[in-house]
Amino acid sequence: MLHNETILVTGCTGRVARAIVRVLLNETEATIIMTSRGEVTLQTDVDERVIFKQLDPFDKKSIKECIHQHNITMIVNxxxxxxxxxxxxxxxxxxxxxxxxxxxxTQVCRIHGLKLIQLSTDYVFDGENGPYTETDVPEPINYYGKSKLAAENIIRSAGIDYIIARTNVVFSAEYTNSPDFVQWVLRNLSEKNDVRITTGQWCTPTLADNLATTIIRALTLNKSGLYHISGFDYVNRYQFAVAIANSFKYTSDRIIPVDSSELQQTALRPEKGGLINFKVESELGVRMLTIDKALKKLQNKWQNLIS
Ligand SMILES: NC(=O)c1ccc[n+]([C@@H]2O[C@H](COP(=O)([O-])OP(=O)(O)OC[C@H]3O[C@@H](n4cnc5c(N)ncnc54)[C@H](OP(=O)(O)O)[C@@H]3O)[C@@H](O)[C@H]2O)c1
Incomplete structure (x- = not known):
């Protein structure tokens, strides 16, 4: 499985896409069609199994042509x-x-018999009672969560083969269009700025490569359906920020705990979000990384880049 596949990955300048492509290259023999709505901004000569295509994701004709041209067998959106x-x-x-x-x-996948892998989020839940399992009932409280749940429902009722991978607070070594939470905290600490961080918004922070490896494992085992894939530890944002500071040998004095209401964020956030990985453990045999281990991996990666 995944040796004769040709996999189209959308949104390729994004954090999760990059991790998925990296793991596909390292752990499978699949051919990868990386697509982005923008011009080529990534190094594309990394491997002959990777083809980069600028593709308007809403142009159905171009997507169909791409599927025929490359014999696509799966789409990771x-x-x-x-x-x-x-x-x-x-x-x-x-x-x-x-x-x-x-x-x-979803329509394209149905017509061509392709499997769809869709990324989703713990923000489909209201955050009253997290962390959540796959059988908990979603009740989004912001528009992002509503849109992601609507997408899940379309996929579920489409009669196609699919994996929906819900995750949360993803971080990686790469710098993309916007910094992730770890990069944002580290930048502020290195610039000696005070950062006000909520003692709410509980989550299970996830290393992008750990997420990607687990999705690829599910594909390799030919699994389908809904999976919660996130880090092992359950923390609030303040605790996570302190863990980041400790791990990178900064003092945590500049991390100021506040209530979520003081941040005046535009959209409501689930207060007790986060995901439980029991299904991934029992069905895929994967134990997701603790925060300490994930941050160590991040450090090693950055260290290797500069040495
Ligand atoms: N990061 C997290 O903490 C997190 C948590 C839970 C779930 N997720 C889910 O994981 C998936 C990937 O997240 P990510 O963190 O990798 O996101 P990201 O870094 O923001 O990347 C998303 C990509 O989507 C494409 N995109 C953005 N706006 C678009 C538009 N208006 N039209 C068409 N394409 C557009 C862009 O790729 P191109 O410009 O290259 O086309 C962008 O790089 C998403 O489905 C997200 O909901 C992420």
């Missing part, structure tokens, strides 16, 4: 508007990308 506050403010774009694009890809 990571493209999304992921900025939670922007989704609240520009609902039309959020719905267009997070829902309509998925609808289109």
């Amino acid at each position: 990571t493209a999304a508007v992921t900025n939670v506050d922007k989704c609240e403010l520009d609902r039309e774009t959020a719905w267009q990308v997070n829902v309509h694009l998925v609808e289109l890809l």
Whole structure:
């Protein structure tokens, strides 16, 4: 499995897409078609199994041509508007990308008999009672969560083979269009800025490579359905920030604990979010990384880059 596959990955400049492509290259013999709506900005000569294509994700004709040309067998859709506050403010774009694009890809998958792998989020839950399992009932409280749940529902009722991978607070060594939480905390600590961080918004932070490896394992085992894939530890944002400071040998004095209400974020956030990985452990035999181990891996990666 995954040796004769040709996998189209959307949203390739994004954090999760890059991790998925990296793991596909390291752990499988699949051919990868990386697509992005923008011009080539990534190094594309990394491997002859990778082909980069600029593709308008809403252009059904071009997607179909791409599928025929390359004999695509699976689509991994990571493209999304992921900025939670922007989704609240520009609902039309959020719905267009997070829902309509998925609808289109679902149709394409049905017509061509392809498997769809869709990334989703713990923000489909209201955060009253997290962390959550796959059988808990979603009840989103912001527009991002609503759009991601609508996409899940379209996929579930489409009669196609699929994996929906819900995750949360993803971080990686790479610098993409926007910094992740770890990069943001480290930048502020290195610049000696005070950072106000909520003691709410509980989560299970996830190393992108750990997420990607687990998705690829599910594909290799030919699994289908809904999976919660996130880090092992359950922390609030303040605790996570302190763990980051400790791990990178900064003092945590500049991390100031505040209540979520003091941050005046545009969109509501689930207070007790996060995901439980029992299904991944029992069905895939994967134990997700603790925060300490994940941050160590990050450090090693950065260390290797500069040495
Ligand atoms: N990061 C997290 O903490 C997190 C948590 C839970 C779930 N997820 C899910 O994981 C997936 C990937 O997240 P990520 O962190 O990798 O996101 P990301 O870094 O923001 O990347 C998303 C990609 O989507 C594409 N995109 C953005 N706006 C678009 C638009 N208006 N039209 C078309 N394409 C657009 C862009 O790729 P191109 O410009 O290259 O096309 C962008 O790089 C998403 O489905 C997200 O909901 C992420």
